[in-house]
Amino acid sequence: MNSKIIGISFFALIGVAALAIINIECTPSVGQEIPDVVDYNFHVRPILSDRCFACHGPDEKKREANLRLDTEAGAYAALQDNPKAHAIVKGNPEASEVYKRIVATDTSIKMPPPSSNLTITEDEIKIIKKWIDQGAKIKKHWAYIPPQKSELPKAGKDWVKNEIDYFTFDKMKSVGLSPSEQASKEALLKRVSFDLTGLPPTIEMQDAFLKDESPNAYEKVVNQLLKSKHFGEKMALNWLDVARYADSHGYQDDGLRTMWPWRDWVIHAFNSNYSYKKFITWQLAGDILADKMKRHPKAKEMLLATGFNRNHKITQEGGVIDEEYRVEYVTDRTNTFGKSVLALTLECAKCHTHKYDPISHEEYYGTFAFFNQVPEKGLFGTIDASFADPPNMRIKDEDVKSIFNFINKKDSSKLEVMVMKDSSIVRPTYILERGNYDAHGKVVDFTTPKAILEFKGYEKNRYGLTRWLFDDRNPITSRVYVNRIWEQFFGRGIVKTTGDFGMQGELPTHPELLDWLASDFKQNGWNIKRLVKQIVTSATYMQSSTVKDEHKKIDPENKYLARSSRLRIPAENVRDHVLATSGLLNEEIGGPSIKPYQPKGLWEVATSGRGSLATYVQDHGKDLYRRGMYVFIKRTVPPPAMLIFDASNRDQCEVQRSRTNTPLQALAMLNDPHVLESARVMAQEQLSKKASIDDAIKTGFRKIVCRAPSKKELEILRKYYEEELVFFKKQPQKIKSLQQIGEYEHKPVKDGVALAALLQTFQMMFNMEETLIRI
Known part of the structure; x- marks a missing residue:
């Protein structure tokens, strides 16, 4: 890119440094009081x-x-x-x-x-x-004691909005903190819009909310966002990490697989507000339910949901030992089950009895047995040979019309998806000594860790496993999911280690709140949208993110929630934000993954050179502008723009993304073709409307930063625009390269200098810290 673009990298690097300060984790210097009752x-x-x-x-x-x-x-x-x-x-x-x-x-x-x-x-x-x-x-470990609702603590009645606030207020007071004031309407709208849909609020939404002075104005916005078709996309994003969803098989040859219809189902499930119990039961055991209810109109949908269990990596390399890799697949399913719904490190017990948690070597393989019944092979096809290894299901065009109206099937080509289907004969499960695939010890029966809940009286299959999981006596299931949802909205879970509720995990900061929410979640039918609404309508969530001196001194990590946390939006939403503000975003839901702009030769130099994905073939037209969650994920070469902002490479189950700040993030925002193309399109639009420069800057600022600029900010941006005018008048040869960025329509603009200057001004807005931060 031109030297001027590189020249403003310092601006973005300052933003990165600011983000680094936000994400530093410190140990709070809170004095420890001797409790009345020692637990x-x-x-x-x-x-x-x-x-x-x-x-x-x-x-x-x-x-x-x-x-x-x-x-x-x-x-x-x-x-x-x-x-x-x-x-x-x-x-x-x-x-x-x-x-x-x-x-x-x-x-x-x-x-x-x-x-x-x-x-x-x-x-x-x-x-x-x-x-x-x-x-x-x-006592038993806290996570193995069934949660119960405690009485609500005392709290400031003029501050609390729902039950959540009683618990957070009580904790704040116990460490010498007070709640922060409510965030401004503009900040609150941006926060809840990104949290519920992953997209910025439009100017029309901003205007409507600012004008609405009714007591329930905010609740009306929340209800509107919960009904949005984009809610399912935002909620699915985290689950795709958990489920290790990808568009390729992994390992060295890393060929194409077709699992996107399962992703469409996940979005549909969240939009339809399937209960968490139904959501998990169908994914773990939908094939067994479908067999029991063959005439049920949702039978095929239940079967499709089990694609969750087949998202693991699969080798296509000749010469591998079949049984070794088959055991690897079962191991992956077992470990994913443990981490995703139990928040336990089951994998530690694969080779020996767990050293810290009460999970025996035998119990690991008892759990392993549930996922060991699939008639699969370690190596089924060779490389271009199978996009969906058996067992799989065929999705026909008539199925899409009658059963799957939510699957975005674009053509009449053959569509097969990997699913679960157990053998008619039970495969014996052996304890594998030291975890070695061929070191068979004694045969074990289907079971689960007794420390959680004894596996007694349930069917000895994956459906029985889900009954055990959602048994009212199971102390783990509701706590784990409530905690993960909490993390999505507050930046950290009530239990910080969202993937480890075991002995080595951290203790909950608000144990009574976690238990209250977990119990309430179960009592209200495992209703996900209800839980989300509880969280985002709490006074705790609605607080300002302004950091005060007492926050730095007592609670720099914001464990006690006396303010809102400033969080960078997820990697996929960075892309979504840029495309949405420019009007380029293709809001289509579901369908096959797409291949956007990518540095040339990246796939070619990083793969074996064989198979269906040896060469990167970029998409064009409206597919270039789809949401980040639809970008094609090749496991050996994940999308670089996503990885830079800490997206998962989907190699394995991940319940928590890291948060890093590097110069690469600033450089990506300065040079990514989608960012520059979006800035170009916005500049073209404003100039074609013959808007004044001040109005163009105000409009762009509201779209990008999601609030009106202050007088001083407008002055700074206007000055920057004028400096860019001078620069491009002196360097007219640099205008052409900017005008040609991206494939979207290049509308003729009379004043090329003004276009380049305004483009740079919008591009600088995209690089502002506040643009990428949910404050």
């Missing part, structure tokens, strides 16, 4: 885990003195070298060796030993003493 999970276990479990925990090989403090039996047991003494004596700290050792001054017996460089603070000692005084009750 083992939330107050005691974290201390023991950090200071004691290395030598007296689950790792048998590193355990000292045969003393184990992470189990009830071990903590209450007599000491090996003194049978009359016990580690913990309920109600009697002075008789408890644990307490006596941590308060000892004699370094030869003090715990933790000075050589460990670990210490226990005075407050922590008081917590342990009080816990023992109160009976030293050891």
